[in-house]
Amino acid sequence: xxxxxxxxxxxxxxxxxxxxxxxxxxxxxxxxxxxxxxxxxxxxxxxxxxxxxxxxxxxxxxxxxxxxxxxxxxxxxxxxxxxxxxxxxxxxxxxxxxxxxxxxxxxxxxxxxxxxxxxxxxxxxxxxxxxxxxxxxxxxxxxxxxxxxxxxxxxxxxxxxxxxxxxxxxxxxxxxxxxxxxxxxxxxxxxxxxxxxxxxxxxxxxxxxxxx
Amino acid sequence: xxxxxxxxxxxxxxxxxxxxxxxxxxxxxxxxxxxxxxxxxxxxxxxxxxxxxxxxxxxxxxxxxxxxxxxxxxxxxxxxxxxxxxxxxxxxxxxxxxxxxxxxxxxxxxxxxxxxxxxxxxxxxxxxxxxxxxxxxxxxxxxxxxxxxxxxxxxxxxxxxxxxxxxxxxxxxxxxxxxxxxxxxxxxxxxxxxxxxxxxxxxxxxxxxxxxxxxxxxxxxxxxxxxxxxxxxxxxxxxxxxxxxxxxxxxxxxxxxxxxxxxxxxxxxxxxxxxxxxxxxxxxxxxxxxxxxxxxxxxxxxxxxxxxxxxxxxxxxxxxxxxxxxxxxxxxxxxxxxxxxxxxxxxxxxxxxxxxxxxxxxxxxxxxxxxxxxxxxxxxxxxxxxxxxxxxxxxxxxxxxxxxxxxxxxxxxxxxxxxxxxxxxxxxxxxxxxxxxxxxxxxxxxxxxxxxxxxxxxxxxxxxxxxxxxxxxxxxxxxxxxxxxxxxxxxxxx
Numbered sequence: 001x002x003x004x005x006x007x008x009x010x011x012x013x014x015x016x017x018x019x020x021x022x023x024x025x026x027x028x029x030x031x032x033x034x035x036x037x038x039x040x041x042x043x044x045x046x047x048x049x050x051x052x053x054x055x056x057x058x059x060x061x062x063x064x065x066x067x068x069x070x071x072x073x074x075x076x077x078x079x080x081x082x083x084x085x086x087x088x089x090x091x092x093x094x095x096x097x098x099x100x101x102x103x104x105x106x107x108x109x110x111x112x113x114x115x116x117x118x119x120x121x122x123x124x125x126x127x128x129x130x131x132x133x134x135x136x137x138x139x140x141x142x143x144x145x146x147x148x149x150x151x152x153x154x155x156x157x158x159x160x161x162x163x164x165x166x167x168x169x170x171x172x173x174x175x176x177x178x179x180x181x182x183x184x185x186x187x188x189x190x191x192x193x194x195x196x197x198x199x200x201x202x203x204x205x206x207x208x209x210x211x212x
Numbered sequence: 213x214x215x216x217x218x219x220x221x222x223x224x225x226x227x228x229x230x231x232x233x234x235x236x237x238x239x240x241x242x243x244x245x246x247x248x249x250x251x252x253x254x255x256x257x258x259x260x261x262x263x264x265x266x267x268x269x270x271x272x273x274x275x276x277x278x279x280x281x282x283x284x285x286x287x288x289x290x291x292x293x294x295x296x297x298x299x300x301x302x303x304x305x306x307x308x309x310x311x312x313x314x315x316x317x318x319x320x321x322x323x324x325x326x327x328x329x330x331x332x333x334x335x336x337x338x339x340x341x342x343x344x345x346x347x348x349x350x351x352x353x354x355x356x357x358x359x360x361x362x363x364x365x366x367x368x369x370x371x372x373x374x375x376x377x378x379x380x381x382x383x384x385x386x387x388x389x390x391x392x393x394x395x396x397x398x399x400x401x402x403x404x405x406x407x408x409x410x411x412x413x414x415x416x417x418x419x420x421x422x423x424x425x426x427x428x429x430x431x432x433x434x435x436x437x438x439x440x441x442x443x444x445x446x447x448x449x450x451x452x453x454x455x456x457x458x459x460x461x462x463x464x465x466x467x468x469x470x471x472x473x474x475x476x477x478x479x480x481x482x483x484x485x486x487x488x489x490x491x492x493x494x495x496x497x498x499x500x501x502x503x504x505x506x507x508x509x510x511x512x513x514x515x516x517x518x519x520x521x522x523x524x525x526x527x528x529x530x531x532x533x534x535x536x537x538x539x540x541x542x543x544x545x546x547x548x549x550x551x552x553x554x555x556x557x558x559x560x561x562x563x564x565x566x567x568x569x570x571x572x573x574x575x576x577x578x579x580x581x582x583x584x585x586x587x588x589x590x591x592x593x594x595x596x597x598x599x600x601x602x603x604x605x606x607x608x609x610x611x612x613x614x615x616x617x618x619x620x621x622x623x624x625x626x627x628x629x630x631x632x633x634x635x636x637x638x639x640x641x642x643x644x645x646x647x648x649x650x651x652x653x654x655x656x657x658x659x660x661x662x663x664x665x666x667x668x669x670x671x672x673x674x675x676x677x678x679x680x681x682x683x684x685x686x687x688x689x690x691x692x693x694x695x696x697x698x699x700x701x702x703x704x705x706x
Contacts, residue, residue, distance in 0.1 A: 059272055062299050065335075071411075071437065073378070093497045093685070099564065099595075102528070125686040126350040127477075127492030130444065130466040131521065134473025137440075138523040139531070150347050150357070156304065158295050160274035160703045161670065179670045179703060182630040183595060183603035 050188075050195045051176075058173035061166075064153055066121075066146040069133040074119075074144060080172055083115025084196045086189070088165040089154060091124045092131060096181040097163040101141065103186040104165075107193060108143040114197050115170075118143040123154050123162065167192055170200050270299045273706050276360075280699040288315040293360070305330040308343075327367060338374040343367040346388055348401040348415035352448040352460045353431040355490040356392075361683055362690040366488060368392050381405050395419050397488055399429075411435040415448075419488055427452045429486055431460075442466040450484050458483025460512065462492050473523045482542065484512040493687025494519040496535050496552055500568055500591045501624050501681075502611040508548040508574070510687030514541045517548075529558040546577040566593040586614040601632045621645040636662035636672075642679055651694055653677070658695075670703040 065075040079085045088104055090097035101120065108118040120141075122132045126149040136145050148154055157166065160179060167176035167189075176192045178185060273296040280289045290313040297306030308327035312320075329342030345367055348354040356366040370390020377383040382405040389398045399417035406412055413433045420426035431448030443465050450458040460481045467474040477494040484491065491512055496519065498504045517539030524532045533554040540547035550572040557565045568591040575584045591609040598604060607626040612619060621644065628638035642656045658676035665671070680694040 060270065060299070062301055062304070062333075071409075093499055095499050095593075102558075125490070125492075126347050126355065127462075127464070127494070127686065129350070130442065130464045130475045130477075131473075133442070134466055134468045134475050134521075135523050136473075137468035138471055138473035138525045140470055140525065140528065150345055152345075155295075155345075156297065156299070158272045158274040158297055158705060160276055160705050164705075176667070177705060178667050179664070179705065182633055182636060183597050184601045184630070185633045187600055188633055 050191045052167075052192060052195060052199075053173075053175050053177075055169065055171075055173055055175070058169075058175055061157070061168060061172050061174060063172075064156065066148060066153060069122075069129075069136060069145045069147060074146060076168075076172070079117055079119060079144070080168070080170055082117055083170055084117075084193065084200060085168045086116070086118050086165055086193065087157075087168065088118065088120045089123055089148075089159050089162045090120055091122060091162060092128060092135060093124070094162050099183075100163050100165075100181040100186070101139070103189070105139075105141045105143060107190060111193060111197065112142075115200060116193060116197055119146060120144070121146045121148050121153055123148050123151055125149060165189070167196060169196055170203075272297050272299065275702070275704045277702045278699065279701075280695055281697045282695055283697040285696075286315070289313070302334060303330065303332050326365075336376050336378070338372075340372045341370075343369050344372045344388070344390070346372055346386065346399075348386070348399065348417065349413060349431065349433045349446050350444070350462060350464075350492055351490040352446050352462060352484075352492075353415040353429045354388075354399050354401075354417040354488055356397075356488055357490065359685050359688070362685050362688055364685075364688055364690075366392065368397055368488075370397075392488070394421050395487065396421070409437045417486075417488060419486070427486055429489065437466075440467055440469045442468070448484075450486060458485070458513070460484040460491050462494075464492075471525050474520070475522075476518070476520045478518045479539075480516040481510075481512040482514060482516075486512070490686060490688070495537050495539065495687055496521065496550070497685055498552075498570075500570070500589065500609060501607075502591070502609045502622055503552075503570055503589050504684055505681050506572070506574075506587060507682055507684040507689050508539055508550075508687070509684075509689055511541075515539060516542055531556040541577070545575075547573070547575055549573045562597040564595040567591070583616055588612045588614075602630070604629050605638075619645075633667075634664045636660075638662075640676075640678070648679065648694075650680070651696075653679075656694075668705050670701075672701045674699045674701075 061076065063075055063077045065073050068074050076085070086104065086107070088100065090101060092098070104118045104120065107116070120143055122145060124132055129147055129149060132145065132147065146153075163178075163181045165178045166174045169175050175196055178189065273294070275292070275294045277290070277292045279291075281287070290311065292311040294309040295306065296308075297304055306327075306329055307325055309324070310326040311323040313323070314321060327343040329340060329344065331338065331340040345357050346354060347357065356368050358365045358367065368388065368390030369392065370388065372386070372388045372390070374384070374386045376385075384401075384403045386401040388400070391397070397417065397419045399415065401413065401415040403411060403413035411434065413435075415429075415431050415433075417429045418426065428451045429448055430451075431446055433444070433446035435444045436442065444463070446462045448460045450460070458481075461479070463478040465476045477492065479492060479494045481491055489512075491510065493508075493510045494517055495508055495510075517537065519535060519537035521533070521535035526532075533552075533556075535552045536550070538547070538549045550570060552568070552570040554566065554568040557567075559565065568589075570587070570589045572587045572589075573584055574587075575581065589609065589611040591607070593605070593607045595603060595605045605626070605628040607624075609624040611622040613622070622642070623644075624640070624642045626638055626640045628636065630636040638660045640658045640660070644654045647654045656677040656679045658674050658678050660672055660674040662670065662672040675698045678695040681692050682689045683692055684690075
């Protein structure tokens, strides 16, 4: 079944033992994710449906530098200097991804001035690079479009499927994750973005107050 | 009676079903899962970025499991990918535990660590040991990659080094060496920005299993962009010890202006086979189900062709995509010609529509015009937002195939309902005017229930019958057999 023809042969008994536990592994992973999703964040008081991953439990994303569709190099640290960042993985062949991009462009336009930026990462094949620029230009998207034809960032962030988006706070912590996209998801994403922007503003205000 | 005989035969051809019944707990997976579960419940302050070292917070991972049971053939299949990586700032390490099991007699089952790696990353340097993927240019010389949808995985196991000197012509140099099975693969790539908007590159790759089984690839490329225009060209040659010399050429020109994007591609591959590359297909990857069923697989040993694709968005709510692609052997044999048009129209914030149509003409290799196959396909998709949280979707596709064997029609439809960002239900039906020769069926119906938990887990269960099909990407395809039973898919990330 592996197209590369690679076979990983291990002892039959051991294989049966460990393979049976795949289900258990999945369930435990499932439970782990549930735990990691954590308690609702500060935004819950304002809106009961906003559930951000607790900052203390959140994974930290290391800095990365990638090329955008114009051939310029963009780093995560530079983006985070301006505030909250939503990273979204997509491809031209993915219908839900294309629908989601319209909403992300809307978020970027509406909340860009509040310290928020959308960064999309295209994972089409190398030959599709030309089509990506052409598509993005024709749609008039204003967000940053990074190219990841070798799926380096895709694997670094262990993206399981697309569309896949992660919301990152100013400290580079992943505070929300979305697998897939259905109509209605954009409402949740919008509330999460607002909550995280407000959290950042509150923290800044708190720091200034304590500094005084 | 005929069906009963086939069932009996199929029962004899497989082992006992229900492999899960024999399985017990894996200490390894439990250890991993428990370590993940042992994440701090909160309270511990997050360290500054880049200085966190090894902590449970720096562990990320995902798991994808697909289990299917075909009740007619009493055939079980299990595939699982479990990826874990530890991010320690400049150093990242990780592994993949992968599994494939089937109850089919004589099939190659596998389970084990299919990947492991450690990567060191500085501003200008990336050093990776273990399994890695790499692409030189647009893949004419070398492209080792993974595409899980088509079960393509060609990672090399060795060392890859990438250095980038941004102050000196943005020079990027890559060197690789590694193994894939019995093959030993080496290569290098260099790319420099001579002037703003002008990049030049050169690449080399070699694979050899033995002295007499050696293939060398070499190529040069240029990438020029000026304002809305872009031109990419790559030429590569192939030299095998016992095989013919070959070459490949790929050209892509782009026009990108507000509201309009046009891409024109040309390809010419001759005796250009190499196990570790993936030259551009210059064909459209379709999301229309019935169009994706009849792909044109790239044949690097003898193929030339072009594709022109235009995307026009007169307003944000309207997008029109049109493409025309043609591919044939150098002799003109085995032509494939396809025209495609798609119109997307959003009506307010509640109704989203897509209309698509395609016409294709294909003649199998070695046949004449009398054996031409014509396909006419129409597709419509409608998504309607009932409330902020509930929506329905309808998809209908119709395909007419004309050939020397007569006309065949194929209809495919989906009705879907989604709610609250956590629930999705759909019914997929397909009917053909002729019975499928393998399954003796002309109607397939499958119901799917999808659930999302904590937005980190995507679970879908499909029950019913599904026709066999091709799943393609970038000119490469995988055959997915029919299913008469159930399929469970769980995707999780942590």
